[in-house]
Amino acid sequence: MTSDEDELVEGIRKGDTRSCNTLVKTYWADLNFLARRIIGSPDEADDITQDAFINAIKHIDTFENRGNLRAWLRKIVTNQALMALRKKKALKEDSLDDLMLQFDDSGHHLNHFTERPANLDVLAESSQVRERIRQAIDNLPDNYRLTLILRDIQGYTTREVADMTHTTEKNVKVRLHRARLALRNLLGAAFRDTY
Protein backbone atom coordinates (compact mmCIF):
# COMPACT_ATOMS: atom_id res chain seq x y z
CA MET A 1 0.00 0.00 0.00
CA THR A 2 1.28 3.51 -0.81
CA SER A 3 1.81 6.14 1.90
CA ASP A 4 -1.11 8.12 0.42
CA GLU A 5 -3.37 5.11 0.88
CA ASP A 6 -2.01 4.64 4.41
CA GLU A 7 -2.95 8.19 5.22
CA LEU A 8 -6.35 7.81 3.58
CA VAL A 9 -7.19 4.65 5.54
CA GLU A 10 -5.98 6.25 8.76
CA GLY A 11 -8.19 9.28 8.12
CA ILE A 12 -11.24 7.10 7.52
CA ARG A 13 -10.54 5.17 10.72
CA LYS A 14 -10.57 8.47 12.59
CA GLY A 15 -13.88 9.44 10.98
CA ASP A 16 -12.41 12.23 8.86
CA THR A 17 -15.05 13.24 6.27
CA ARG A 18 -12.47 14.51 3.80
CA SER A 19 -10.76 11.12 3.71
CA CYS A 20 -14.10 9.38 3.11
CA ASN A 21 -14.82 11.88 0.35
CA THR A 22 -11.44 11.20 -1.27
CA LEU A 23 -11.92 7.44 -1.04
CA VAL A 24 -15.27 7.59 -2.85
CA LYS A 25 -14.08 10.01 -5.52
CA THR A 26 -10.90 8.00 -6.15
CA TYR A 27 -12.46 4.58 -6.49
CA TRP A 28 -16.03 5.30 -7.65
CA ALA A 29 -15.37 4.81 -11.38
CA ASP A 30 -13.47 1.57 -10.86
CA LEU A 31 -16.07 0.00 -8.55
CA ASN A 32 -19.09 1.30 -10.45
CA PHE A 33 -17.67 -0.09 -13.69
CA LEU A 34 -17.21 -3.50 -12.07
CA ALA A 35 -20.72 -3.45 -10.56
CA ARG A 36 -22.20 -2.56 -13.97
CA ARG A 37 -20.47 -5.47 -15.66
CA ILE A 38 -21.77 -7.89 -13.02
CA ILE A 39 -25.34 -6.65 -12.55
CA GLY A 40 -26.02 -5.16 -15.99
CA SER A 41 -28.21 -2.24 -14.94
CA PRO A 42 -26.54 1.19 -14.38
CA ASP A 43 -29.10 2.23 -11.73
CA GLU A 44 -28.66 -0.94 -9.73
CA ALA A 45 -24.91 -0.68 -10.12
CA ASP A 46 -25.04 2.81 -8.59
CA ASP A 47 -26.95 1.44 -5.56
CA ILE A 48 -24.55 -1.47 -5.20
CA THR A 49 -21.52 0.78 -5.41
CA GLN A 50 -23.03 3.17 -2.88
CA ASP A 51 -23.72 0.30 -0.44
CA ALA A 52 -20.24 -1.09 -1.02
CA PHE A 53 -18.64 2.24 -0.03
CA ILE A 54 -20.83 2.50 3.06
CA ASN A 55 -19.80 -1.03 4.08
CA ALA A 56 -16.16 -0.36 3.33
CA ILE A 57 -16.07 2.83 5.40
CA LYS A 58 -17.97 1.27 8.29
CA HIS A 59 -15.69 -1.77 8.30
CA ILE A 60 -12.41 -0.04 7.49
CA ASP A 61 -10.94 -1.60 10.65
CA THR A 62 -11.06 -5.00 8.96
CA PHE A 63 -8.79 -3.79 6.17
CA GLU A 64 -5.20 -4.88 6.68
CA ASN A 65 -2.80 -2.08 5.94
CA ARG A 66 -0.40 -4.34 4.06
CA GLY A 67 -3.15 -5.26 1.61
CA ASN A 68 -4.22 -3.69 -1.65
CA LEU A 69 -6.96 -1.13 -1.05
CA ARG A 70 -8.45 -1.34 -4.54
CA ALA A 71 -8.55 -5.15 -4.43
CA TRP A 72 -10.25 -5.00 -1.01
CA LEU A 73 -12.87 -2.56 -2.30
CA ARG A 74 -13.40 -4.63 -5.44
CA LYS A 75 -14.02 -7.69 -3.30
CA ILE A 76 -16.71 -5.84 -1.34
CA VAL A 77 -18.48 -4.57 -4.45
CA THR A 78 -18.25 -8.00 -6.07
CA ASN A 79 -19.93 -9.64 -3.08
CA GLN A 80 -22.65 -6.97 -3.00
CA ALA A 81 -23.27 -7.37 -6.73
CA LEU A 82 -23.37 -11.16 -6.51
CA MET A 83 -25.93 -10.98 -3.70
CA ALA A 84 -28.05 -8.54 -5.69
CA LEU A 85 -27.86 -10.69 -8.80
CA ARG A 86 -28.95 -13.80 -6.90
CA LYS A 87 -31.86 -11.94 -5.32
CA LYS A 88 -32.98 -10.65 -8.67
CA LYS A 89 -33.04 -13.90 -10.61
CA ALA A 90 -31.68 -17.37 -11.03
CA LEU A 91 -28.45 -17.01 -12.95
CA LYS A 92 -28.85 -17.79 -16.63
CA GLU A 93 -26.84 -20.68 -17.98
CA ASP A 94 -27.51 -19.99 -21.68
CA SER A 95 -25.52 -21.95 -24.18
CA LEU A 96 -22.57 -20.44 -26.00
CA ASP A 97 -22.43 -23.23 -28.55
CA ASP A 98 -22.92 -20.90 -31.50
CA LEU A 99 -19.74 -19.05 -30.60
CA MET A 100 -17.54 -22.12 -30.12
CA LEU A 101 -14.85 -23.37 -32.49
CA GLN A 102 -15.85 -25.80 -35.22
CA PHE A 103 -13.79 -28.88 -36.14
CA ASP A 104 -13.97 -31.44 -38.94
CA ASP A 105 -14.26 -35.20 -38.32
CA SER A 106 -10.48 -35.56 -38.00
CA GLY A 107 -10.39 -32.90 -35.24
CA HIS A 108 -8.88 -30.10 -37.31
CA HIS A 109 -10.13 -26.54 -37.59
CA LEU A 110 -13.03 -26.14 -39.97
CA ASN A 111 -12.39 -22.42 -40.35
CA HIS A 112 -9.00 -20.87 -40.90
CA PHE A 113 -7.90 -17.72 -39.15
CA THR A 114 -6.86 -14.95 -41.46
CA GLU A 115 -6.14 -12.33 -38.80
CA ARG A 116 -2.62 -11.04 -38.45
CA PRO A 117 -1.08 -10.69 -34.97
CA ALA A 118 -2.70 -7.93 -32.92
CA ASN A 119 -0.95 -4.93 -31.51
CA LEU A 120 -2.46 -4.98 -28.02
CA ASP A 121 -1.42 -1.43 -27.23
CA VAL A 122 -3.19 -0.13 -30.33
CA LEU A 123 -6.30 -2.18 -29.60
CA ALA A 124 -6.45 -1.16 -25.94
CA GLU A 125 -6.14 2.52 -26.81
CA SER A 126 -9.05 2.44 -29.26
CA SER A 127 -12.21 3.67 -27.55
CA GLN A 128 -14.21 1.78 -30.17
CA VAL A 129 -12.50 -1.49 -29.24
CA ARG A 130 -12.87 -0.79 -25.52
CA GLU A 131 -16.58 -0.20 -26.00
CA ARG A 132 -16.85 -3.39 -28.02
CA ILE A 133 -15.11 -5.35 -25.26
CA ARG A 134 -17.50 -3.92 -22.66
CA GLN A 135 -20.49 -4.86 -24.81
CA ALA A 136 -19.09 -8.31 -25.51
CA ILE A 137 -18.61 -8.95 -21.78
CA ASP A 138 -22.11 -7.60 -21.02
CA ASN A 139 -23.61 -9.91 -23.65
CA LEU A 140 -22.19 -13.09 -22.17
CA PRO A 141 -24.71 -15.24 -20.27
CA ASP A 142 -24.70 -14.50 -16.51
CA ASN A 143 -22.65 -17.42 -15.25
CA TYR A 144 -20.03 -17.11 -17.98
CA ARG A 145 -19.76 -13.34 -17.50
CA LEU A 146 -19.38 -13.71 -13.74
CA THR A 147 -16.77 -16.42 -14.06
CA LEU A 148 -14.76 -14.36 -16.53
CA ILE A 149 -14.89 -11.25 -14.34
CA LEU A 150 -14.06 -13.06 -11.11
CA ARG A 151 -11.26 -15.23 -12.53
CA ASP A 152 -9.62 -13.13 -15.25
CA ILE A 153 -10.30 -9.61 -14.04
CA GLN A 154 -10.47 -9.98 -10.28
CA GLY A 155 -7.85 -12.70 -10.15
CA TYR A 156 -9.67 -15.03 -7.78
CA THR A 157 -8.49 -18.65 -7.87
CA THR A 158 -10.60 -21.32 -9.53
CA ARG A 159 -11.49 -22.67 -6.06
CA GLU A 160 -12.60 -19.21 -4.84
CA VAL A 161 -14.74 -18.65 -7.94
CA ALA A 162 -16.32 -22.08 -7.47
CA ASP A 163 -17.26 -21.15 -3.90
CA MET A 164 -18.57 -17.72 -4.86
CA THR A 165 -20.73 -19.03 -7.70
CA HIS A 166 -21.78 -22.24 -5.93
CA THR A 167 -20.38 -24.67 -8.45
CA THR A 168 -17.47 -27.05 -8.95
CA GLU A 169 -13.91 -26.13 -9.97
CA LYS A 170 -14.34 -28.21 -13.12
CA ASN A 171 -17.41 -26.20 -14.04
CA VAL A 172 -15.54 -22.93 -13.44
CA LYS A 173 -12.83 -24.04 -15.88
CA VAL A 174 -15.39 -25.03 -18.51
CA ARG A 175 -17.28 -21.73 -18.13
CA LEU A 176 -14.09 -19.68 -18.14
CA HIS A 177 -12.73 -21.32 -21.27
CA ARG A 178 -16.05 -20.97 -23.08
CA ALA A 179 -16.41 -17.35 -21.95
CA ARG A 180 -12.92 -16.52 -23.25
CA LEU A 181 -13.62 -18.21 -26.58
CA ALA A 182 -16.98 -16.48 -26.90
CA LEU A 183 -15.45 -13.13 -26.00
CA ARG A 184 -12.73 -13.64 -28.55
CA ASN A 185 -15.29 -14.50 -31.22
CA LEU A 186 -17.49 -11.55 -30.28
CA LEU A 187 -14.36 -9.43 -30.64
CA GLY A 188 -13.51 -10.99 -33.99
CA ALA A 189 -14.40 -7.88 -35.92
CA ALA A 190 -12.28 -5.72 -33.63
CA PHE A 191 -9.31 -8.00 -34.15
CA ARG A 192 -9.78 -7.86 -37.93
CA ASP A 193 -10.39 -4.10 -38.14
CA THR A 194 -7.44 -2.96 -36.12
CA TYR A 195 -4.52 -4.81 -37.64
Add this chain to the structure above:
Amino acid sequence: MQKTILTCRDVEEFMIDYVDGGMSLLTRLQFTMHVVICSDCRKYLKMYKDTIALGKRVFDRPDDEAAGQVPDEVLHAILAATEKK
Protein backbone atom coordinates in the same frame (compact mmCIF):
# COMPACT_ATOMS: atom_id res chain seq x y z
CA MET B 1 -2.87 -45.02 -23.63
CA GLN B 2 -2.45 -41.31 -24.14
CA LYS B 3 -2.20 -40.33 -27.80
CA THR B 4 1.07 -38.77 -28.92
CA ILE B 5 -0.22 -36.42 -31.63
CA LEU B 6 -2.81 -33.86 -30.63
CA THR B 7 -5.50 -32.61 -33.00
CA CYS B 8 -6.71 -29.01 -33.12
CA ARG B 9 -9.73 -30.11 -31.11
CA ASP B 10 -7.41 -31.51 -28.39
CA VAL B 11 -5.44 -28.26 -28.37
CA GLU B 12 -8.64 -26.28 -27.86
CA GLU B 13 -9.54 -28.55 -24.97
CA PHE B 14 -6.12 -28.10 -23.31
CA MET B 15 -5.83 -24.38 -24.02
CA ILE B 16 -7.08 -23.22 -20.61
CA ASP B 17 -4.60 -25.47 -18.78
CA TYR B 18 -1.80 -24.32 -21.05
CA VAL B 19 -2.54 -20.65 -20.36
CA ASP B 20 -3.48 -20.91 -16.68
CA GLY B 21 -1.08 -23.72 -15.70
CA GLY B 22 -2.01 -27.16 -14.45
CA MET B 23 -0.83 -29.29 -17.36
CA SER B 24 1.52 -32.29 -17.23
CA LEU B 25 4.95 -31.83 -18.77
CA LEU B 26 4.21 -34.40 -21.47
CA THR B 27 0.92 -32.79 -22.49
CA ARG B 28 2.59 -29.39 -22.50
CA LEU B 29 5.24 -30.72 -24.83
CA GLN B 30 2.61 -32.26 -27.13
CA PHE B 31 0.61 -29.04 -27.05
CA THR B 32 3.69 -26.97 -27.92
CA MET B 33 4.64 -29.32 -30.75
CA HIS B 34 1.19 -29.01 -32.29
CA VAL B 35 1.18 -25.23 -31.99
CA VAL B 36 4.59 -25.01 -33.65
CA ILE B 37 3.38 -26.83 -36.76
CA CYS B 38 -0.25 -25.62 -36.89
CA SER B 39 -0.64 -21.95 -37.86
CA ASP B 40 -4.38 -21.90 -37.07
CA CYS B 41 -3.81 -23.05 -33.50
CA ARG B 42 -0.85 -20.72 -33.16
CA LYS B 43 -3.00 -17.76 -34.19
CA TYR B 44 -5.85 -18.91 -32.05
CA LEU B 45 -3.64 -19.28 -28.97
CA LYS B 46 -2.35 -15.75 -29.45
CA MET B 47 -5.87 -14.37 -29.85
CA TYR B 48 -6.96 -16.30 -26.77
CA LYS B 49 -4.17 -14.72 -24.71
CA ASP B 50 -4.82 -11.28 -26.26
CA THR B 51 -8.51 -11.51 -25.37
CA ILE B 52 -7.66 -12.14 -21.71
CA ALA B 53 -5.18 -9.26 -21.70
CA LEU B 54 -7.62 -6.86 -23.39
CA GLY B 55 -10.38 -7.67 -20.91
CA LYS B 56 -8.02 -6.84 -18.05
CA ARG B 57 -6.96 -3.57 -19.64
CA VAL B 58 -10.55 -2.41 -20.08
CA PHE B 59 -11.23 -3.01 -16.38
CA ASP B 60 -7.99 -1.34 -15.38
CA ARG B 61 -9.05 1.91 -17.06
CA PRO B 62 -12.79 2.32 -16.78
CA ASP B 63 -12.62 6.10 -17.03
CA ASP B 64 -14.08 6.36 -20.52
CA GLU B 65 -17.54 5.11 -19.60
CA ALA B 66 -20.29 7.68 -18.85
CA ALA B 67 -20.96 7.53 -15.06
CA GLY B 68 -17.25 7.72 -14.29
CA GLN B 69 -17.82 10.35 -11.63
CA VAL B 70 -19.73 9.87 -8.43
CA PRO B 71 -23.02 11.85 -8.48
CA ASP B 72 -23.12 14.52 -5.74
CA GLU B 73 -26.28 13.15 -4.11
CA VAL B 74 -24.72 9.67 -3.89
CA LEU B 75 -21.55 11.08 -2.37
CA HIS B 76 -23.59 12.97 0.24
CA ALA B 77 -25.66 9.87 1.00
CA ILE B 78 -22.51 7.81 1.58
CA LEU B 79 -20.99 10.47 3.82
CA ALA B 80 -24.24 10.87 5.79
CA ALA B 81 -24.57 7.09 6.29
CA THR B 82 -21.00 6.73 7.54
CA GLU B 83 -20.67 9.90 9.61
CA LYS B 84 -19.41 9.15 13.10
CA LYS B 85 -21.56 10.79 15.72
